[in-house]
Amino acid sequence: MSKLPHIGTSIFTVMSQMATEYNAINLSQGFPNFPVDERLTSILARLTKENVHQYTPMAGYPPLLDKIARLTQQSYQRTVNPKTELLITAGATEGIFATLQALVNPNEEVIILDPSYDCYEAPILLSSAKPVRVALNDDFTPNWEAINNATNEKTKLIITNNPHNPTGKNWTESDFLQLEKLLETFPNLLVLSDEVYEYITFETPHISIHHRPKLWNRSISVSSFGKSFHITGWKIGYVIAPEYLMTEIKKVHQFLVFSVNSIAQVAISEYLDIVDIKSLGSFYQQKRDFFRSLLKETKLELLPCEGTYFQVASYANISNESDLEFTKRLVTELGVATIPISIFYANGKDTKCIRFCFAKDDATLTAAAERLKKL
Structure with a gap:
């Protein structure tokens, strides 16, 4: 008998697998794709x-x-x-x-x-x-x-x-x-x-x-x-x-x-003897600002981002689909993998919002935005 009967494969694994399957740009899982220092x-x-x-x-x-x-x-x-x-x-x-x-x-x-x-x-x-x-x-x-x-x-x-x-x-x-x-x-x-x-x-x-x-x-x-x-x-x-x-x-x-x-x-x-850890905020702020400037040319509505390397966007003016259906369609039709916000709620509350990870190099963010303009 399972101790965690309701827990299956995480959405992060599912979306990353779909990104691989459909050769999509993976902005779902929270990991950087640029070189380490x-x-x-x-x-x-x-x-x-x-x-x-x-x-x-x-x-x-x-x-x-x-x-x-x-x-x-x-x-x-x-x-x-x-x-x-x-x-x-x-x-x-x-x-x-x-x-x-x-x-x-x-x-x-x-x-x-x-x-x-x-x-x-x-x-x-x-x-x-x-x-x-x-x-x-x-x-x-x-x-x-x-x-x-x-x-x-x-x-x-x-x-x-x-x-x-x-x-x-x-x-x-x-x-x-x-x-x-x-x-x-x-x-x-x-x-x-x-x-x-x-x-x-x-x-x-x-x-x-x-x-x-x-x-x-x-x-x-x-x-x-x-x-x-x-x-x-x-x-x-x-x-x-x-x-x-x-x-x-x-x-x-x-x-x-x-x-x-x-x-x-x-x-x-x-x-730790040589790194300036406090410069991390400005490094990611440049990425956030760059990604937000790219997404302004799409139909997505951007929510405020005060920290982390995640950008939440609303697609409510684009589609009535559930956020899970919408994110799967983004992968299969546009080739961009994101995360639906509803999976972070116990009751699956659907606010028609999705999460992007912008901890990526500029070329990846630019390519993803070009695809998202087709929404």
Whole structure:
């Protein structure tokens, strides 16, 4: 008997397979198609011949932990203890899974804000807990009335995602004040803050859980080197949490993967000495602006994009098809693969919106836009 009977092949896999089958331009799955920084690949090439191929300590390569602590201090003015409050994970997904498995007990509840990324629900169900899906407002801002109404004494965690995938929205100061108020009302409530796109923000500055001292002792943040450094296939991220929570998360991590790819950890540790991670926002803003300028010549209506490398567009004035039908037709007839937003909702809410990934080279974006002009 299946533990996850309703979960099948993910839409990301389906659309990427369709893109291959129909020789379509793949703007569906969130991975860059441009080269990795040569400074990083040069470090990696040199390290292949050095003694860095055995297990690292379970929590991570100590120099990398120290540099993440320094990066957190530089970025957010938050001091974290690299020995007790940091964990290197096999991608953000493993960090999220280990956190939920470690902290959520049977019959407890976890609030997920829809539309939401698809990796949150499964570890909750595997903990014999209850995912509680709460829809964001129509403009994809948090609906605090609905969130407050959904929270009770059984609620163990609320999962936040900022900047937000799939919509590219950023949380505001007001949102964090509401979150702090919620935690005051429910003293056992924790926050799992998915911040994998933290360095990919544009006009609106990113406000992090790390900026909120009131939340530090009740929050777990998840970050991604894969997203920040265009190395999604390396599957490497990290988690920051207070020691009393991190102790439990490490117990799951120890038996899930034990330790993360050693050479990747050493390479990133060296790379952090020379890279300007804060330049990432301007790099992707140029791509966003370029892609938006191309799409203005189509019939699609572009929604705001404040962060991430995803652009949401409405096709409501083009077709009455469901977003799943529309995206499949885009692949088969126009040769462009995208993601329907309805799959990010538990109830399949169809807003006639689709998501593009613009983390692609200019030639790919230009070619995709030329095809989309035929809509």
